[in-house]
Amino acid sequence: MASAQPLVTVVALCHNHAPYLREALDSVLAQDYAALEVWLVDNGSTDGSPAILQEYAQHNPAWHLLLLPENLGNCRAFNQAFFQSQGEFVVDFATDDVLLPQRLSQQVALFRQLPPDYGLVYSNCELIGEAGEVLGLHHRPAGAGRLNPHPASGWVFTDVLTRYFISTPTMLMRRATLLALGGYDETLSYEDFDFWVRASRDWRFQYQDAVTTRKRRHPRSMSAQITRAHDPYLASTLRVCEKALALCRTPAELRALARRVRYELGHAGRRRQWAAAGQALRLLMNIIGRVVGLRGQA
Structure with a gap:
């Protein structure tokens, strides 16, 4: 007799997603995986999204509805639902995206084949525009002018310091991993x-070579807020790099972090965000100092 399906929590996080919200929530209803716990979280929307969420909650009484009176930021809003949830695995689902019907069944099946020190399964995704038009894939096949670096699996700490390769909307996280981290860091903007x-310091990641999700690009998405003149997320990025320095154990990891910080330093300079540039420069000097110190111990 097959064992019971593990419970999957879907935290559907909405902020002014009214044009896309029904398609997103319908994609949750269309999942071929039955053991779902759904939390609908409105993060202070002003565009009619709360009424749509209330409608879906009324038609799906098992779903949980959390209407936040103001925008708490993504990290804090997600945590509001996560710490009340029960799922063994967790999806952070932005409600401008779309889940393909076999998304959760595919990812849970893979997770169940992996050792318990795997904390994340992620996959490829299809990029779509405002009206749902297909823009391409996050990971392009070899020989097709790959846009993003090849995805990594296993112990990927050095990889995540160096390069961007994980499509965030495709992630299925192990609950134990999130709990070990204390949930998302609510001081960060993303x-x-x-x-x-x-x-990735203590848990392995696994890439699944399948398209499981449709990620929407539109003018109000988080990535669209980064312009040639300003990056509202740069301070949070540098704060994470500071955390990473405390986690680095080897010269190779430190060199990977240094490459990342050099990139962020140039990023800050191009946008004339001088405070951030100074923070990045100080961090880079600290990293170099750590490398020199490790060499001295060798």
Whole structure:
């Protein structure tokens, strides 16, 4: 007799996603995986999203509804639901994206084949525009002018310091991993880089070569807020790099972090964010000092 399906928590996090919200929530309903716990979280929307969420909650009484009176930021809003949830695995689902019907069954099946020190399964995704038009894939096949570096599996701490390769909307996280981290860091303006760095220190990651999700690009998405003149997430990125320095154990890891900080230093300079540039420069000097110190111990 097959064992019971593990419970999966879907935290559907909404902030002014009204144009996309029904398609997103319908994609949760269309999952071919039955053991779901769904939390609908509105993060202070002003565009009619709360009414749509209330409608879906009324038609799906097992779903949980959390209407926050103001925007608490993604990390804090997610934690509000996560710490009340029960799932063995967790999806942080932005409600401008779309889950393909076999998303959760595929990822849970893979997780159940892996040792318990795997904290994350992630996959490929299809990029779509405002109207759902297909823009391409996050990971392009070999020989197709790959946009992002090849995905990594296993112990990926050095990889996540060096390069961006994980499509955030495709992540299925082990609950124990999130709990070990204390949930998302609520002092940060975004969550994924911090999760990757802290989780990959002690947990392995696994890439699944399948398209499981449709990630929407539109003018109000978080990535669209980064302009040639300003990056509102840079301070959080540098804070994560500071955390990473405390986690680095080897010269190779320190060199990987140094490459990342040099990039962020140039990023800050191009946008004339001088306070951030100074923070990055000080951090880079600290990293170099650590490398020199390790060489002295050799």
